[in-house]
Amino acid sequence: MQFAELNINLNQDELRSYINDQLNSAIAETLFTWDIDEMSKRTCMSKRFLENEFLHDPRMKLLERRKERGKRFWFYEESKEVMKQIMDEW
Secondary structure (H helix, E strand, C coil), rough: CCCCCCCCCCCHHHHHHHHHHHHHHHHHHHECCCCCCCCHHHHHCCCCHHHHHHHHHHHHHHHHCCCCHHHHHHHHHHHHHHHHHHHCCC
């Protein structure tokens, strides 16, 4: 009995890009807020850099939510758009 031989060539970069896009879409659909730790992880920027360049901006301050002396949160989609605006101004 003969078995069929199948060869598949994949472009690793395109596959990786596609998977990352799909993951980002899934995350965007489920992520409502994020804190500075998650922001740092997802943007590949240090917490200090985020504080200095983004979080002191009045537009980001408007999106910040926290109880008195509590942990700070930002709405994910809105803050991501504001960060893009800030970066476009550099």
